[in-house]
Amino acid sequence: MKKPRVIYWFRIDLRLHDSPALKAALDLEPAAFWPIFTWDPHYVYRARGGSNRWQFLLDCQNDLSNSITKLNPKSKLFVLREAPQSLLPKLFKAWKVTHLVFEKDTDAYAIERDNAVTKAAEEAGVKVIVRSGRTLWDSQEIVKQHGGKPTMSITQLQAAGNRIGPVRKPIPAPNHIPDPGEMPLDFVQDQPVTKPDVNAERRSESDTGYHSIAGPNGDFAVETLEELGLPAATTPHRGGETVALKMLAEIVADTKYLATFEKPKTSPAQFEPQSTTLLSPFFHFGALSPRLLYWRAEEAAKAYGKGASSPPVSMTGQLLFRDMYFAAHAALGPVFTQTAKNPYCRFIPWHLPSKRDPETGLVTGEYHVDSKQADDWLKRWRNGMTGFPWIDALMRQLKHDGWIHHLGRHSVACFLTRGGCYIDWERGCEVFEEWLLDHEPACNAGNWQWLSCSAFFSQYFRCYSPIAFGQKWDKQGELIRRWVPELKDLDAKYIYEPWKAPISVQKKAGVRVTGDGLSTEPGAGSGTYPKPMFDFSERRQVCIAALKTAYDVGLHGADAPVLDGTWRDMFPSDEHAEIQGRFLSDDDGEGADNGHVEEAHAGDGAASGDKRTAGKAAAEKPKKKQKTMADYVISTRK
DNA sequence: CTGTGTGTTGCCTCC
DNA sequence: TGGAGGCAACACACA
Numbered sequence: 001m002k003k004p005r006v007i008y009w010f011r012i013d014l015r016l017h018d019s020p021a022l023k024a025a026l027d028l029e030p031a032a033f034w035p036i037f038t039w040d041p042h043y044v045y046r047a048r049g050g051s052n053r054w055q056f057l058l059d060c061q062n063d064l065s066n067s068i069t070k071l072n073p074k075s076k077l078f079v080l081r082e083a084p085q086s087l088l089p090k091l092f093k094a095w096k097v098t099h100l101v102f103e104k105d106t107d108a109y110a111i112e113r114d115n116a117v118t119k120a121a122e123e124a125g126v127k128v129i130v131r132s133g134r135t136l137w138d139s140q141e142i143v144k145q146h147g148g149k150p151t152m153s154i155t156q157l158q159a160a161g162n163r164i165g166p167v168r169k170p171i172p173a174p175n176h177i178p179d180p181g182e183m184p185l186d187f188v189q190d191q192p193v194t195k196p197d198v199n200a201e202r203r204s205e206s207d208t209g210y211h212s213i214a215g216p217n218g219d220f221a222v223e224t225l226e227e228l229g230l231p232a233a234t235t236p237h238r239g240g241e242t243v244a245l246k247m248l249a250e251i252v253a254d255t256k257y258l259a260t261f262e263k264p265k266t267s268p269a270q271f272e273p274q275s276t277t278l279l280s281p282f283f284h285f286g287a288l289s290p291r292l293l294y295w296r297a298e299e300a301a302k303a304y305g306k307g308a309s310s311p312p313v314s315m316t317g318q319l320l321f322r323d324m325y326f327a328a329h330a331a332l333g334p335v336f337t338q339t340a341k342n343p344y345c346r347f348i349p350w351h352l353p354s355k356r357d358p359e360t361g362l363v364t365g366e367y368h369v370d371s372k373q374a375d376d377w378l379k380r381w382r383n384g385m386t387g388f389p390w391i392d393a394l395m396r397q398l399k400h401d402g403w404i405h406h407l408g409r410h411s412v413a414c415f416l417t418r419g420g421c422y423i424d425w426e427r428g429c430e431v432f433e434e435w436l437l438d439h440e441p442a443c444n445a446g447n448w449q450w451l452s453c454s455a456f457f458s459q460y461f462r463c464y465s466p467i468a469f470g471q472k473w474d475k476q477g478e479l480i481r482r483w484v485p486e487l488k489d490l491d492a493k494y495i496y497e498p499w500k501a502p503i504s505v506q507k508k509a510g511v512r513v514t515g516d517g518l519s520t521e522p523g524a525g526s527g528t529y530p531k532p533m534f535d536f537s538e539r540r541q542v543c544i545a546a547l548k549t550a551y552d553v554g555l556h557g558a559d560a561p562v563l564d565g566t567w568r569d570m571f572p573s574d575e576h577a578e579i580q581g582r583f584l585s586d587d588d589g590e591g592a593d594n595g596h597v598e599e600a601h602a603g604d605g606a607a608s609g610d611k612r613t614a615g616k617a618a619a620e621k622p623k624k625k626q627k628t629m630a631d632y633v634i635s636t637r638k
Numbered sequence: 639c640t641g642t643g644t645g646t647t648g649c650c651t652c653c
Numbered sequence: 654t655g656g657a658g659g660c661a662a663c664a665c666a667c668a
Contacts, residue, residue, distance in 0.1 A: 152665085153644095153645070153665080154645085154646075155644090155645085155666085156666090262646085262647090263646060263647065264646060265647080266647095311646085312645090312646040312647095313646050314646095317646065318646090321646075406646095406647085407647065410647075453663090456645095457645085458645095458663045458664055458665095459645090459648085459661095459662075459663060459664095460663080461660085461661065461662070461663090462648040462649080463648065463649080464649095465648075465649070468648085468649065469648075469649085472648095472649095551663070551664095
């Protein structure tokens with residue numbers, strides 16, 4: 001029998017411990033064993049990401065490479081710069097490979113890529129071994145156990161999981177890595193298609209990553225940010241399995257913290273140290289196995305006994321949610337990360353809706369500017385210049401550190417969508433995709449659908465206040481003082497609402513609340529902080545009314561009217577510009593707040609006035625004619 | 639079909 | 654200062 005010559009293809013599993021795929025590869029007792037990473041242009045040019053996340057990836061690769069070398073000085077993580085679809089078939093031949101082993105990846109592009117590579121391997125007579133290892137349970141198995149449908153609640157996920165069986169116990173890291181074989185590169189390198197490059201605007205220099213397969217020194221080294229033409233990262237959070245295991249050990253040492261963890265009770269305002277584990281970026285790159293945290297948490301709960309928390313709020317609950325989103329994504333495929341063509345995502349005619357490819361129906365990354373004002377609001381939200389210090393602090397922390405607390409994400413996401421700006425959740429999703437270290441397509445899209453009340457969650461009248469919610473956790477506004485230095489000397493009484501501070505108080509604090517938040521840069525430099533971009537309570541009412549209308553219409557992303565544009569006929573016309581996603585009344589600028597639209601109608605005597613009227617009307621079955629927004633606004637205002 | 643219980647994490651007021 | 658209740662009320666699973 002031919003001795004196995006094995007390529008282990010690392011992708012989203014940058015670790016040695018608890019890797020079922022790696023174990024399967026080593027169990028072959030290879031005569032030659034190549035741990036490789038393909039620097040894939042499809043990923044490099046299509047995955048939106050800033051320097052922070054690229055650096056975290058490079059950290060993980062470097063750490064893994066060092067760990068491999070520690071087990072075998074002849075080996076390391078060999079990085080090859082070419083698309084795996086073209087490269088691997090050449091390697092099969094040149095290196096006389098018998099087996100290709102990798103961890104299962106259920107992301108949209110990954111499935112396409114792995115199918116192509118698997119087909120090529122079969123044609124070359126190379127045996128492919130795939131193992132699930134990224135989630136508690138195999139996501140595709142969960143889908144199967146859930147009747148082929150996406151898991152849309154934690155109980156559904158748990159039920160499907162129970163049918164599969166207990167979460168598998170962690171596998172120890174290997175203590176031996178076989179030698180690599182010869183690595184001839186006597187073939188032509190396929191040059192990548194480098195355009196379009198979604199990260200072009202983030203590169204300060206040109207990308208030289210593809211000049212040769214084995215890198216600039218021909219030694220298969222891990223890439224560098226310089227090579228990629230990216231500026232230095234700003235985040236203090238660094239990657240790698242070694243760091244992850246050290247952080248995990250510290251968490252495990254605190255049995256009480258781990259056993260009694262309740263996510264909703266952890267503070268989004270706490271920093272240095274943060275109130276949660278910060279392990280999510282390691283899960284994203286596979287530097288830490290979720291099953292390891294799962295079983296450590298179970299053990300801690302057992303040791304702690306009575307008083308331990310349980311899902312969904314417990315630590316294991318957090319991991320279950322992750323599995324839920326992965327399985328939902330696995331069931332629906334690429335449409336899970338968008339509204340259009342997604343039968344489980346409610347259609348709400350937000351501002352700034354995505355443009356779609358007419359062929360595939362998939363979003364292109366561009367959007368329609370139906371409202372100049374909404375586009376300005378999006379810019380200000382992204383820049384941390386909304387004029388709401390709590391929101392701005394979180395957005396600046398997110399941009400700089402690549403991480404904010406889960407409840408902070410709730411706060412800013414609600415604000416952008418159903419609780420303020422009424423902007424498409426896909427716009428926010430893209431910003432998180434760029435900035436989050438732990439960005440996971442499934443979890444990100446799932447959480448944005450949740451917060452925008454498009455799927456998973458529907459109580460749109462529960463609205464995060466950009467003022468009260470932060471105050472609940474941080475009376476003194478410490479998080480704001482840290483991230484919005486303009487306001488660092490402002491009295492706590494005004495720190496969440498600086499526009500209410502008398503001029504004398506502003507003077508004393510060395511800040512003027514003025515400007516539109518677009519013409520100045522964030523920071524203490526100008527001595528100013530922008531005025532709030534709208535009256536929150538007015539916007540809250542506009543949004544609730546608009547959400548109510550959309551719920552009454554009851555369309556979902558895969559419905560024909562959504563795809564052919566006739567949805568417009570199903571929404572009340574004339575006065576309801578906002579909820580039609582074609583609000584354009586800000587042409588002549590000058591404080592043309594959307595609130596005015598509603599004020600006008602509030603005065604035209606249409607409303608019945610009683611809170612219960614709105615409630616009863618809503619309880620009645622499908623209405624030809626919905627209650628008008630003005631009715632609702634008045635009745636809720638009472 | 640109808641009713642009921644549940645759903646990770648709202649805000650405000652009151653005591 | 655923190656917990657309970659009111660607010661007005663959706664979607665889904667399940668009986």
